[in-house]
Amino acid sequence: MEINSLNPIDISLSGLQAQSKNIEIISSNVANAQSTNNGNGQPYRRIEAEMTTNTENMDGVNLDNIIEDMSEFPTIFKPGHPSADERGYVKVPNVTLPTEMMNLNIAARAYQANTAVLKRYQQMVETTLELLR
Amino acid sequence: MSKVNDIFDVIEVGIRAESLRQQTIANNVANLQTPGYHRVDVKFQDVLAKAMESSEPVDLDNVETEVYCPNETQVKSNGNDVSLETEVGQMVKNNLRHKTYVRLLQKKYQQIELAMNIK
Numbered sequence: 001m002e003i004n005s006l007n008p009i010d011i012s013l014s015g016l017q018a019q020s021k022n023i024e025i026i027s028s029n030v031a032n033a034q035s036t037n038n039g040n041g042q043p044y045r046r047i048e049a050e051m052t053t054n055t056e057n058m059d060g061v062n063l064d065n066i067i068e069d070m071s072e073f074p075t076i077f078k079p080g081h082p083s084a085d086e087r088g089y090v091k092v093p094n095v096t097l098p099t100e101m102m103n104l105n106i107a108a109r110a111y112q113a114n115t116a117v118l119k120r121y122q123q124m125v126e127t128t129l130e131l132l133r
Numbered sequence: 134m135s136k137v138n139d140i141f142d143v144i145e146v147g148i149r150a151e152s153l154r155q156q157t158i159a160n161n162v163a164n165l166q167t168p169g170y171h172r173v174d175v176k177f178q179d180v181l182a183k184a185m186e187s188s189e190p191v192d193l194d195n196v197e198t199e200v201y202c203p204n205e206t207q208v209k210s211n212g213n214d215v216s217l218e219t220e221v222g223q224m225v226k227n228n229l230r231h232k233t234y235v236r237l238l239q240k241k242y243q244q245i246e247l248a249m250n251i252k
Binding site for chain 1: 219
């Protein structure tokens with residue numbers, strides 16, 4: 001492993017980027033919580049972030065994959081709706097707002113945690129530099 | 134292998150490179166929303182390392198800092214690849230390096246002063 005005294009900063013940054021992408025995903029779910037048609041006659045399918053890491057290189061977190069939540073679409077009775085089937089039921093997105101809000105909280109806290117690490121590491125390097133005084 | 138280069142010159146080149154990098158970061162942040170903009174960075178460490186490795190003494194005035202497009206970050210839908218997080222991180226690193234150079238310079242001056250006081 002390459003020794004680089006500024007590596008913790010890069011790791012914190014990867015965390016920040018992953019969490020901001022995660023929040024983007026959550027906001028997409030919340031915004032589409034009522035979208036009954038994605039253009040192909042299906043309702044919006046909830047998406048989720050998949051975070052991966054490489055333990056050998058210790059180079060932070062990656063968020064390259066966005067996976068779809070394959071759980072079943074709930075149906076509601078709405079006979080006048082353009083997407084309603086012959087019995088009057090409409091498939092709605094498999095997004096549950098309370099879950100999204102919890103995930104948003106977790107993501108925001110994780111973002112905050114990464115900035116805390118970044119800030120503390122910066123202070124640590126500055127203390128080291130004090131030795132040069 | 135030691136070089137005849139004056140430590141002051143080395144630090145000066147470093148500080149100059151860091152201020153140029155600060156400028157590129159400011160430019161990147163200013164263009165955060167500009168469609169099609171690609172972030173720029175300064176290639177300095179590699180250039181300096183190459184110069185220091187060569188067997189002849191190097192003329193540090195010729196160590197040219199290079200501005201280039203790294204194209205490493207993800208491109209957004211508007212063709213822009215600036216991420217605010219990356220820029221903030223670069224700025225923190227830049228700040229720390231700058232501080233290091235300035236402290237080294239300060240230390241060097243202290244040493245000179247110390248040497249002058251000995252009678």
